Amino acid sequence: MSYCLAIYTKLGLVLASDSRTNAGLDQANVARKLYTFVKPGERVFVLLTSGGLSLSQSVLALLQSDYNAGYGLANVATMYDAARCVGEAVRAVAARDRQFLERDNIGFNVNFLVGGQIDQQPHELYLIYPQGNPLQATPDCPFLQIGESKYGRPILDRAVKYDGTSLEQATKLALISLDSTMRSNLTVGPPIDLAVYHANELRLRQQIRLSADDPQLLAIRTQWEQELRSASQRLPVIQFPGEYS
């Protein structure tokens, strides 16, 4: 399993992923799930991926090959077209592999998040389903998740606002969401890859990989656990019927 999330605010995008991949319980390896395509001053795309690693690698190989040749993500006109471009690559891999997977009862499962900006157009964020169709993040729904998304969702539901969350704050929330998931599910694991895109910069100046023992990650994890415990202790004590004074 994987867990990737992207937060969409007025000020930009925060994109983060775990890096665990496994084929069976006894084999856990590290695989990068965050990819960037950047032409400084013109276009920035950050892609996150979950699902079958063989499939996502094939999709990325297609996208990279077109990009290098000046096609695809290198010349799409809008973010919607970029999302469609990733969807077409997903469908191309499906056309090649899906029947062979299904013959052995393996589902064709690969998901992408695509965030970025082109020229003076607004920054946008999309989820691409295994069928290739795109879903866009909106101010009412300012984050998207793929993979093992449930453990890390409550903090996002409660704290992410399109209008009111700074990118610094969204970065912390993304790390909390990922760390909560890693704590509760062994198939999601470090290192964490993280990229922050500031709207209208058209370059990617904030990107980091946090290993399991990274001091910044440990500091956030430790402080968050302490904060959660002390916050829960400050909550009012529940009174039961018959006990009211």
Add this chain to the structure above:
Amino acid sequence: MSYCLAIYTKLGLVLASDSRTNAGLDQANVARKLYTFVKPGERVFVLLTSGGLSLSQSVLALLQSDYNAGYGLANVATMYDAARCVGEAVRAVAARDRQFLERDNIGFNVNFLVGGQIDQQPHELYLIYPQGNPLQATPDCPFLQIGESKYGRPILDRAVKYDGTSLEQATKLALISLDSTMRSNLTVGPPIDLAVYHANELRLRQQIRLSADDPQLLAIRTQWEQELRSASQRLPVIQFPGEYS
């Protein structure tokens, strides 16, 4: 979907459930999922159930009928026997209904949590799988969940300790876990049924149903959201390579 959880500490048990039941998205009704069997001074059992409502009702009908006749939960000798007794009732319903469900591709899915105490024996907590076999909570694994369990798990993983968590505190944590799940998943909904069993009391004096607009539930929800937001703001700001001073 449902969500039920039970916390097992040195001092007793906290058991809580949502009450939403649905057959298709357009039909959401209320169904009780917390049941008690109590002979004051002798034995206390609290049962929580998730899965098919038709199945859990049948299991409870069998348990209640035996109990009323002085058998089953009314005369099992140990908590392990109580767990086995619930498992046998699950298997009896499976024998009656499973093939008819599977003929229409409906899985036989019903889960129970069973907590309680008999006489001078220790209080214990079990999960009963749809196959009828029991799993016991231990000091190392001091909570059990059934149903839609992922959203509400991170707070339990981080804050529940068998040795160190008071029942008052465990009650708050159970409510936070349930409320987080209701916030993120529409198929889990109020009212919340909650029972707290204090070890060695052999009666059940703390039980409450909290509706969606219960002032205690609203107070906890509001304060918890505020606490989460301010706690996340106190976390250290992530520094990116090249930005270190």
